[in-house]
Every structure is written in structure tokens, then in C-alpha cells.
Amino acid sequence: MDLVQIYECLCDRTRLRLLNLLVRGPLCVCHLQELLGEPQVKVSKHLGYLRKHGLVQVRREANWRIYHLVERPTRALKANLACLQDCAQDDDIFRRDLKALKALKANADGRTGTCCPSPARTLPTP
Amino acid sequence: MDLVQIYECLCDRTRLRLLNLLVRGPLCVCHLQELLGEPQVKVSKHLGYLRKHGLVQVRREANWRIYHLVERPTRALKANLACLQDCAQDDDIFRRDLKALKALKANADGRTGTCCPSPARTLPTP
């Protein structure tokens, strides 16, 4: 994977938000959609973009698709994701996303949402 | 300056090569052009892009324009430039560029090139 392609993946806010969440662990599409508050097609397309370029992978789990970072990232990818995590601390949107993720995980049991079962129960980190 | 805009600046190979050189110190356009081996218009346009987005600055020096990184980069920019320097070590193109830069600086005095005087003599770091 080429350095330029990594940056091409990083130069869209939606994709940055997705990655910022996925570095914390795998998530299904519906949760990502809920966390970002973006329409399904948008989330799905950007996830497809990231997958096509080798930054994330999918696995099937019942009715859902669980996205997670590639298992063996390049040195360059690892470095840039670390950098992103660092920079994200300074930005409201990313902080809000992480907060929402925390809340989602806290509500893991006794969850009332209509979407897939909680990540805590069904989605152990790969 | 926004994180996304930083990545937009980084997602072109020519710009990455320029930045990889400029983190080592200021350079005039003709030297950059010579180091990259790219046509003038291409180098100039990408430098303009980087300037417009606040990653680099220019100053005039006799007949030449000396480009250098912004004096007070954002935390995010600093982090990403450091990351780029790190990642560039793994890539042939960037290594070759740095090698050529070293050679250029070594030839500073007694230089035979047709272009501007050596960076060592005329271009102290800002």
C-alpha cells in the first residue's frame, strides 16, 4: 500500500471519523451510522472506499457487517493512524464521536436501540 | 487550519516530495524543480497549492522565490510532517530526493549549475 493512497483515504472528514472510531475496536455499520449521524449510503460508501484501499476489513456476523482495521497494517499506516488519534484530540467532532462511542458501549447491556446487539457482547476485538 | 485540509495537501505525490525536502530547510523553486525532475509548471502549481493551504510560505530573494515551511505550524501539522518524515524513510523516491538534496548542498560552493546560487550561501534557515 502506497503512502499517497493512505493520505487519499484520510482526506475526507467522514472517513477520518470512521477511522477514529475503528481504531478503538470493530464496529458494525449500523453503529457507525448511528454514531456519525450520517445517512446509510454515505457511511457504506466510505467504508467501501476504505476497504478497497486496504485500510479496513469486514467480516460477516449474522445480519451485520463488522468493520475493523486490517490486522497487519503497514508501518506507514500504523504511524498515520497513531498520528490521527493524536490530532483528533484537538477536534470537537472527533471528541464527540468518541464520547458517543463510550456511551454506546456503556449501554451495551439493557440496550434499547433498534439496531444490532451491543458491540460489547457480540464483537470481541479480532 | 483543518485536519482534513492537511490531508488534502498530503494526498499528492509531488506535494509529498516537496514537503519531504522542505522539512530539511528552505529551497528555491528552481532547486526543487531540479531535485524532483519535474516540469516548472507542475512544481510551481503544487507549491502554490501548499501555500494557499497554509503549509508553506514564500519569500523573495533577488530573482528567486524561497519556499519554506510555515514558522508556527499547528500541532496537527507538526505531527503529520514528523509522521511523513518517518514514513518517507521506507520509500525509494523520498530517499532518492534526500540524497539528491545532500549532493546539492555538498556542491554548494564551486557549483556549476545554471540555476540560483547554492542554498548554503544564500538561504539561511528562517
Add this chain to the structure above:
DNA sequence: CATCCATATTCCGCCTCTGGAATATACCGC
């Protein structure tokens, strides 16, 4: 099989980036 749910894909219009050729600008030395 019919249906529902989660997700992906296609289609379309808009906009931006990119590279190159040609041209313009701006300074220099004579």
C-alpha cells in the same frame, strides 16, 4: 416462499484536482 432487515451498488449531476501548453509577471544586468 414472502418478507424484513442490514448493507451495498448504481446512476446522475456537481465540483475539484491534475497536467501540459501557452502566456504573463517580475526582477536582474547591461
Add this chain to the structure above:
DNA sequence: GCGGTATATTCCAGAGGCGGAATATGGATG
């Protein structure tokens, strides 16, 4: 002022990203 050198800008065509609406896929369930 003139010619020359260094650099920027404009004009053009091709390529691709982006968002949204509509549609398709595919597993699960009754």
C-alpha cells in the same frame, strides 16, 4: 529600456471524488 531568467497564471481536457435517490443483494425469520 532590453533581453534574459525565474516564477506564476490562465486555459483546456480528462479523471475522479462526493452526495443523494433509487435500487439491488443477501441472510434471517416466519
